[in-house]
Amino acid sequence: MKIRSAVESDLAAIVQIYNAAIPGRMSTADLEPVSVESRLAWYREHSPNSWPIWVMESEQNIVGWLSFQLFYGRAAYQHTAEVSLYVAPDRQRCGIGQKLLQSAILRSPELQLKNLIGLIFAHNQPSLRLFEKFGFQQWGYLPQVTELDGVERDIVILGLRCL
Template sequence: MNKSLRLEILEEKDLGLVKDIYNYYIANSTATFHTGSVSEADLKDILPIGDSRFRSFLIYFDNEVAGYCYLGRYKPRAAYDRTAEVTIYLKPEYFGKGIGREVLLQMEQKALEVGIVVLMGIITAENEASVKLFERMGYEKCGHFKQVGEKFGRILDVVAYQKLL
């Protein structure tokens, strides 16, 4: 990748940027099962902010905000604290530039730095780009949940991928 990519800790002041990105996905995709717009207050309940291990980041590509990503709790019990769900959302104009791969590599390193050794990707099955990304990055399919969601009048499957770091 010939342009600079960096992750910066996401803070509450950044929630407006994140809201715009996420609301695009809500309105235009099945990447999320939210069906109505979210507010900045809603995002405070979704994104880990201020946690020392489970963290959110803005993605900068060539000094512009290209998206956001986070390591979220897989389950809210201490026994699962070695595992995180990794999530990446890019602005549409940044698709196909190799950013997802680079972000995933950096997220894996950030996970290891805080003792997280298992990463999970939970993906709508029809999201071929994300499925391919996780497979190319060495994640193994470990679950297929059939017909668990409905959006835009369509019944949707969800797949789970995991990687032992």
């Protein structure tokens, strides 16, 4: 398995993995599948040297991905990135998320990032445990800010200082 920068031809696999997470209501606030076309602008906002998207490849198949994005969208937050991480359903609990997150932490300084942020549903215990395993701490809590199938859900903001 190897981690590499995503290329545009990976977008279909990235979207497929993302869409597989939607029905579980554990890791995304999207309620309906997204299309490759709808994610093109998102993909093009990223580059390998700033705000990258990385994919984990195994036997020429993408089995997970991680993206960095500017937290809160203003210049003063340029050294803080929100991290999104998704793993193919049949490859969860195989260490892929750990490898992607560990790589994000280790490579943050070269991306000039001082802080990593994860916005995670409070009921998503596997993701909370993963981030906490790598030293992320609770930096905030947003009660009942999302509604999934009529159930109000909380968001935990986890953060890590990467200096």
